[in-house]
Amino acid sequence: AQSVAQPEDQVNVAEGNPLTVKCTYSVSGNPYLFWYVQYPNRGLQFLLKYITGDNLVKGSYGFEAEFNKSQTSFHLKKPSALVSDSALYFCAVRFPLPGAGSYQLTFGKGTKLSVIP
Amino acid sequence: DADVTQTPRNRITKTGKRIMLECSQTKGHDRMYWYRQDPGLGLRLIYYSFDVKDINKGEISDGYSVSRQAQAKFSLSLESAIPNQTALYFCATSDSDLSYEQYFGPGTRLTVT
Numbered sequence: 001a002q003s004v005a006q007p008e009d010q011v012n013v014a015e016g017n018p019l020t021v022k023c024t025y026s027v028s029g030n031p032y033l034f035w036y037v038q039y040p041n042r043g044l045q046f047l048l049k050y051i052t053g054d055n056l057v058k059g060s061y062g063f064e065a066e067f068n069k070s071q072t073s074f075h076l077k078k079p080s081a082l083v084s085d086s087a088l089y090f091c092a093v094r095f096p097l098p099g100a101g102s103y104q105l106t107f108g109k110g111t112k113l114s115v116i117p
Numbered sequence: 118d119a120d121v122t123q124t125p126r127n128r129i130t131k132t133g134k135r136i137m138l139e140c141s142q143t144k145g146h147d148r149m150y151w152y153r154q155d156p157g158l159g160l161r162l163i164y165y166s167f168d169v170k171d172i173n174k175g176e177i178s179d180g181y182s183v184s185r186q187a188q189a190k191f192s193l194s195l196e197s198a199i200p201n202q203t204a205l206y207f208c209a210t211s212d213s214d215l216s217y218e219q220y221f222g223p224g225t226r227l228t229v230t
Contacts, residue, residue: 009157032217043121043207043221044160051217090159094217102167104150104175105219109159 002027004093006108013081014116021076021111023091032094033074034105035065039087047089050074061085081115088112120144121222123208129228130198138193138225140208148211149191150219151175151183153204160207166191198229 003026013019025031032051036044048059055067065076076089088110095106121142130136140149147168152160162175164183172185180202184192195202205226209219 034217036221041223043223044209044219045221046218049218097165097173103217104162104165105217106162107160109157 002093002095002106004091004106004108006089006091006111008111009109010112010114012114012116015083016080019078019081019085019113019115021089021091021113023074023076023108025072025074025091025093027093027095031067031072031074032103033065033067034092034094035059035063035074035076036090036092036107037061037087038090038110044090047076083115083117086113086115119223121208121210121220123206123222123225125225126223127226129230131230132199134198136195136198136227138206138208138227140191140193140222142189142191142208142210142220142222144210144212144220145188146210146212146220147188148213149185150209150211151181151191151193152207152209153177153202154207154224155204163193163206195227195229198227200229203227203229 005024034049035047038044050057050067058064090110091108092105094103124139150165151163161177166172166185182194207224208222211219
């Protein structure tokens with residue numbers, strides 16, 4: 001079965017420390033993976049994606065994500081967390097639409113990141 | 118101006134009422150989507166449309182209907198609202214299968230009492 005999972009509902013990190021938000025996936029074929037961020041009272045914003053190429057993907061606001069095929073993971077990382085990074089983070093994977101010959105994005109349940117001053 | 122707009126931003130309605138949520142986009146994208154977000158459940162796809170004549174059910178379409186009035190407009194209707202439809206609703210757009218990036222509106226917070 002194809003799925004995407006975020007094992008942590010909440011991650012707390014001190015400002016200035018590195019942060020990691022975890023994501024694992026299960027898909028057929030080559031995975032197309034995404035990270036989105038949702039700030040309070042806002043819609044989701046695209047951060048970065050992995051389709052092919054380098055396993056380390058760089059995105060917006062200093063975030064990066066590491067694709068690990070053997071561990072079926074796509075963890076989001078940042079070397080030094082800011083208080084303004086506090087938000088809800090969603091991992092997503094491309095998922096085939098039944099009978100449509102096309103794809104949708106399926107989202108994980110989200111991880112709330114709190115950066116403590 | 119925002120690329121994807123949703124109206125209303127907040128709505129409180131009573132059980133049994135019909136309600137329509139509207140979405141407009143200026144990105145020129147063909148593909149539009151409606152999601153609902155519930156705490157602890159993430160985003161779930163309600164309906165999607167690849168062009169004006171193509172509308173498809175998503176994961177949780179029961180109790181909802183949609184209308185694609187134009188390339189830029191995609192409306193979600195609750196024909197007879199019920200309390201478990203209380204949620205945050207998002208509209209999103211994308212241009213094609215090539216990029217897969219979706220662009221989201223600010224959301225509509227719907228409360229059904």
